[in-house]
Amino acid sequence: MSDTDADTTTDADALRTPIVAVLGHVDHGKTTLLDRIRGSAVQEGEAGAITQHIGATAVPLETVSEMAGALVDPDDFDLPGLLFIDTPGHHSFSTLRARGGALADIAVLVVDVNDGFQPQTEEAIDILRRTGTPFVVAANKVDTTPGWNPQEGEPIQRSLEAQSDRAESRLNENLYELIGDLSDEGFSADFYWRVQDFQGNIGIVPLSAMTGEGVPDLLTVLMGLSQRFLKSEMSIDVAGPGRGTVLEVKEERGFGATLDAVLYDGVIRTGDTIVVGGQYDPIVTEVRALLQPRPNAEMRTEKRFEKVPEVAAAAGVKIAAPDLDEAMAGAPVRVVRDQTEEEVVAEVREELAEIEVETAEDGVVVKADTLGSLEAMANALEEAEIPILRAEVGDIAPRDVAVAETANEETHRVILGFNVDVLANAEEELETSDVRLFADDVIYQLVEEYEEYVDDLQRSQQETVLDQIVRPARFRILQDHTFRQNDPAVVGVEIVAGTVQNNRHVAKFQGSEPRRIGQLSGIQHQGDDVDEARAGERVSVAIDGPTVGRQIEEGDELWIELPEKHAKILEQELSDEIPADELEALNAYLQTRRKTDPFWGK
Numbered sequence: 001m002s003d004t005d006a007d008t009t010t011d012a013d014a015l016r017t018p019i020v021a022v023l024g025h026v027d028h029g030k031t032t033l034l035d036r037i038r039g040s041a042v043q044e045g046e047a048g049a050i051t052q053h054i055g056a057t058a059v060p061l062e063t064v065s066e067m068a069g070a071l072v073d074p075d076d077f078d079l080p081g082l083l084f085i086d087t088p089g090h091h092s093f094s095t096l097r098a099r100g101g102a103l104a105d106i107a108v109l110v111v112d113v114n115d116g117f118q119p120q121t122e123e124a125i126d127i128l129r130r131t132g133t134p135f136v137v138a139a140n141k142v143d144t145t146p147g148w149n150p151q152e153g154e155p156i157q158r159s160l161e162a163q164s165d166r167a168e169s170r171l172n173e174n175l176y177e178l179i180g181d182l183s184d185e186g187f188s189a190d191f192y193w194r195v196q197d198f199q200g201n202i203g204i205v206p207l208s209a210m211t212g213e214g215v216p217d218l219l220t221v222l223m224g225l226s227q228r229f230l231k232s233e234m235s236i237d238v239a240g241p242g243r244g245t246v247l248e249v250k251e252e253r254g255f256g257a258t259l260d261a262v263l264y265d266g267v268i269r270t271g272d273t274i275v276v277g278g279q280y281d282p283i284v285t286e287v288r289a290l291l292q293p294r295p296n297a298e299m300r301t302e303k304r305f306e307k308v309p310e311v312a313a314a315a316g317v318k319i320a321a322p323d324l325d326e327a328m329a330g331a332p333v334r335v336v337r338d339q340t341e342e343e344v345v346a347e348v349r350e351e352l353a354e355i356e357v358e359t360a361e362d363g364v365v366v367k368a369d370t371l372g373s374l375e376a377m378a379n380a381l382e383e384a385e386i387p388i389l390r391a392e393v394g395d396i397a398p399r400d401v402a403v404a405e406t407a408n409e410e411t412h413r414v415i416l417g418f419n420v421d422v423l424a425n426a427e428e429e430l431e432t433s434d435v436r437l438f439a440d441d442v443i444y445q446l447v448e449e450y451e452e453y454v455d456d457l458q459r460s461q462q463e464t465v466l467d468q469i470v471r472p473a474r475f476r477i478l479q480d481h482t483f484r485q486n487d488p489a490v491v492g493v494e495i496v497a498g499t500v501q502n503n504r505h506v507a508k509f510q511g512s513e514p515r516r517i518g519q520l521s522g523i524q525h526q527g528d529d530v531d532e533a534r535a536g537e538r539v540s541v542a543i544d545g546p547t548v549g550r551q552i553e554e555g556d557e558l559w560i561e562l563p564e565k566h567a568k569i570l571e572q573e574l575s576d577e578i579p580a581d582e583l584e585a586l587n588a589y590l591q592t593r594r595k596t597d598p599f600w601g602k
């Protein structure tokens with residue numbers, strides 16, 4: 001169909017419903033908002049107010065306009081309504097991929113007005129930016145503004161009229177902060193009613209998912225945006241081959257493994273040959289049944305689903321067919337109709353290759369629940385410069401542990417699992433191997449946890465080095481503190497800088513040459529034997545070798561003798577790790593030593 005054809009089309013059947021996804025930070029109200037949209041649509045009373053699909057809810061234009069009241073004139077629209085994806089959250093959003101982009105045509109980013117931007121809000125914005133998905137911001141929970149006077153289900157302007165100046169200005173403060181946060185992310189945003197150009201600006205819709213005020217506005221904005229900017233993309237070939245994306249692979253009694261899929265183009269019929277992206281290869285199979293949830297009225301029957309002969313885009317549908325066990329969430333589903341089976345298989349393979357993650361010789365093992373989330377994980381790891389050895393969709397299996405074990409670097413012997421389970425036999429493998437598992441259902445947290453682990457590991461490696469190295473120290477023999485002349489000499493000292501450790505060699509500078517005068521054979525602090533003493537402490541030390549009054553005197557300044565190699569490691573690798581006073585002792589030692597030997601310890 002040419003563009004001109006699309007523009008002149010008036011037959012709503014040929015324009016599909018825009019697919020809407022809802023995403024945002026945890027607890028900001030995504031589920032409540034979806035429930036509200038479903039609930040108030042149902043409350044509008046009429047049968048057919050909404051249609052429950054598998055994984056999605058269709059709200060027809062008439063219902064949208066009834067809910068939006070004066071805000072929407074149905075004559076302005078010829079799109080059939082809106083299809084809301086039921087599983088909110090940006091992880092499911094990243095599953096919603098189609099032909100390299102996002103399956104959702106438009107998104108609602110839910111932000112709690114009081115909480116503002118949170119880490120997952122930013123993560124969601126990144127995904128929206130990357131997939132080029134148009135979105136509106138639902139500034140949710142306006143009813144929690146102190147002094148708010150709730151206006152159940154009203155458009156936001158009407159609700160604002162009922163608020164005190166004080167409540168309104170409190171809300172505005174939060175909304176302006178949101179505008180600022182969006183601008184920090186590079187988006188120009190404003191209250192939706194002030195936005196002239198929705199292509200260059202993000203509209204903010206203040207609303208409450210709880211009281212429903214502002215929800216009519218959200219629906220209006222979504223309809224308006226879709227109608228104006230997405231209409232040309234909404235024209236479909238109603239008889240064309242169905243194209244969709246797998247949301248979930250589910251076992252159903254009587255059917256085996258089934259696919260919950262969203263169809264974004266064409267039509268799928270019982271008996272069609274389909275190609276589905278699988279773990280290892282595209283799966284070619286034949287549709288046994290297409291299933292939809294049973295309408296509420298018939299809920300008394302045992303069966304949850306009813307069979308339908310065909311489904312046209314956009315729609316959510318459960319597909320029952322043989323051999324679907326290895327199908328992957330996020331993978332494409334294609335009906336073979338105008339092309340040969342081989343051509344479609346090649347296309348599915350190509351689409352899957354787009355998502356293939358770049359791997360390195362050495363790196364971490366990544367497992368994720370869907371292709372989309374695997375892709376999102378790979379992006380996050382690339383940003384953090386963490387190399388990937390292998391990345392796959394699926395639960396953690398013994399084979400993954402075996403692969404992780406082959407990593408050369410200790411920091412790479414890990415599995416990062418996103419939204420996946422550990423299979424029982426893999427659990428055993430993990431216990432007996434030195435592979436570490438990191439599992440989380442928030443990407444940035446998973447990456448952060450791993451980075452912290454790497455930091456800790458590196459720190460403890462440095463600490464081990466530090467343990468084996470002679471630490472610099474400078475200390476002075478106190479006046480009238482000779483407890484024993486020799487064999488060993490026992491004197492009271494004050495540590496001026498650094499750490500004095502037992503068993504180290506003791507030196508005294510003669511000019512720029514340290515001269516060894518003996519070896520420490522004991523340190524006592526307030527009568528107790530200790531292994532080391534820190535700057536500022538007064539302790540008594542036993543030194544094997546010298547005699548007080550001959551090689552050493554009260555008031556003498558003594559040093560721990562530093563082997564050249566240790567001095568070099570301390571200066572070049574550990575200067576950030578040792579305390580400031582120890583660094584000072586090291587520098588003083590090096591300076592004196594380098595007066596006659598400028599390259600000492602370099």
Ligand SMILES: Nc1nc2c(ncn2[C@@H]2O[C@H](COP(=O)(O)OP(=O)(O)OP(=O)(O)O)[C@@H](O)[C@H]2O)c(=O)[nH]1
Pocket residue numbers: 024025026027028029030031032033088089140141142143144207208209210211
């Ligand atoms: N007062 C008020 N509370 C709200 C509103 N929207 C959501 N809530 C409450 O906020 C909490 C979180 O809401 P959810 O809808 O579960 O949030 P969510 O974003 O779906 O959370 P997850 O699914 O856990 O990511 C619940 O206790 C809701 O009742 C609102 O507009 N006003």
